[in-house]
Amino acid sequence: MRCGLRFDKTINPRAAKIRVSPYYGCWPDIQLTEECDSCGICVRHCPTGALAFERKNAA
């Protein structure tokens, strides 16, 4: 919801750039769309701490 709100004035699940499939199977399926600009709002508001930033090409 937080992500969608950045891109749309309404609460619009289609506007979100992160898609989380709830809990069918063992682990939730989390996907970022190509439009994700890595703003980090999902990381800041993740209630379980499941999301984190990772430095790409870290030494």
Place this chain on the structure above:
Amino acid sequence: MEKHGLFAGKVLWVDLTEGRLNEEPLSYNFAQKYIGGWGMNARLAYDLIPAGMDAYDPEMPLIFGAGVLSGSPSPGSPKGFLTTKDAASRTVYTAVGGLLFATALKWAGYDHMVIKGKADKPVYLRVEDEDVEICDAGEFWGRDVRETMAVLKKRHGESASVTCIGPAGENMVPISMVFNDYLGTFGRSFGGNLGFRKLKALVVSGRKGARFADREGFMRIVDKLTERAMKDPHREKWASQGLYYVFPLWVKAGYFTTKNFTEVFPERESFDLYGEQHFNRVKRRVIGCPSCIAPDKFMWTFEGGELGDFEMMLGTPIDPPMSYGIRNEVGDFDKACWLFAESNRLGVDAMTLSALISHATDLYQRGIITTADTGGLEMKPGFESVKKLIGMTAAKEGFGVVLGEGFEGLIKRFGHPEAAYQIKGTEPDFDARASLGVEVFGSVVNPRGAHDMPVGGLTVAKGREPDFFRKIVSKVGYVPEDAMDRVFEESGFNVARLTAHYENWATILNCLGVCFRMQNSSLYNLEVAAELYSAGTGFKKEPDELLKDAERAYNVYKMANVREGFDRKDDRFPEKWFQPLRRPDKGEDMVLTDYFGRKDLTREDVEKLLDDYYEEKGWDVVRGVPTRGKLIELGLETE
């Protein structure tokens, strides 16, 4: 500014007999007086359910609703509501459910959905935005809850909310339940109400989202609440342990009772057999509802045990030990969980069934129930006996038919109401002998039966200082200034009068769709609730207006049951609360006292408390029902 904001603005009407689907605009005049999931549901029930109508009548409506804040990011606001008449207790009540349902309904564009009629073959209802269809369910009629969920989630997408019944609901077992999204329920009944009309499931998915009236204003408040929630020192514990967090507190308080609610299970064995180490061993994943900031539901997996590998998902992990584990003396964490998972799979209310088995076993041991009644089955505590009884109850076979009818059925057949631990057909979770707080008193006076409307664990355990209560209640703001001195006596508080006001606060949270669990509900107070309502919907409401709306909703809910013949005679303390609760390992008995344990309470004291409660509600003290004057004051009747 959008006038309707978080209201979706439509009500969906479904007639299963005619196969007719119809949508009507939500009346905003009405929706502002009877707010959200709980308020509007109560009013619709009052208007649509004539007194005395059978729970299994095709005209009996199933009224679904979403909270005003549901579908928004306001912390912990996912709650959906189902109101109809319960076949076991004959009360008209609203069952509350979490997970995806309310968010999906709101995002599909509906605030409420009313289903009537009876299909001539198994069906399920599919709501995908405005695309609504009554679909054939022949292929999974007879399948269990998990299988049905899996098939429908696969067919309609992981994000679709699936609500369904199991075989027990199909068999119209009065204590069967309606399940949500694998691990939630519309607790704790109504399975038969769907089964009777051959409605196996509902699939709801919404892609339209929701609107705010004042986006900036709303999100400013939400950001503050979220920030507070993230800093809550208890948050991590809630999110990693859920209700297991309170397990040690409940053990010490004496809530884990056995031998038909006459004895507290020993403390040492409680920790050995059911302690945190078992919870941590099987915990695999944490699951939460939309908008929750401290998800506390879990997937558990059991591997390599004598019962084979199995998994279960559960929102209330404390329940398997409390029910089959301790009440029915199964004596093993994994076995208690297996039985709980089996009940959920078949669609039976495990908590109530465990209380009924406890009661029936007691009567059997005293020779009141015999093998002639049970069809040869020996009623004894333990895994094998309970396993058989779960299967028989769900299949409506043998003695399972009697158990499935609930306390009323058992009392009608075998008498001994004094041995039954129940209020209006439901067993209370909290025991007055452990702590006579608002949770316990709320269970006594709740029109639906023994459920605790007051929320947040304020008085679940003894031990808080008298001045704590006035302070905390002032912060939330639901006791009006002129009532403060009546509610808070010098020595502490009057539990009956506090409950009378606390119910209004719980009603507000229900109207808005906010979860009762402490990590969520404690973030809100009356002022914040009014601000969120105003910014979310665009209809300005002051805190005292919201409180009046809650009172109106609670009174109409009560009146729907007064019409069914319920009154003061039904607001009873179970007889067992006047008997000592044995605590052999501590060498002491627990008896009914006030919250602070200063005074033993007699039956006369309890009657006085009931007088206080009705007086504080502004009701007729003799009959325990709303007066005509109160109904006129609330606009429910005219002069």
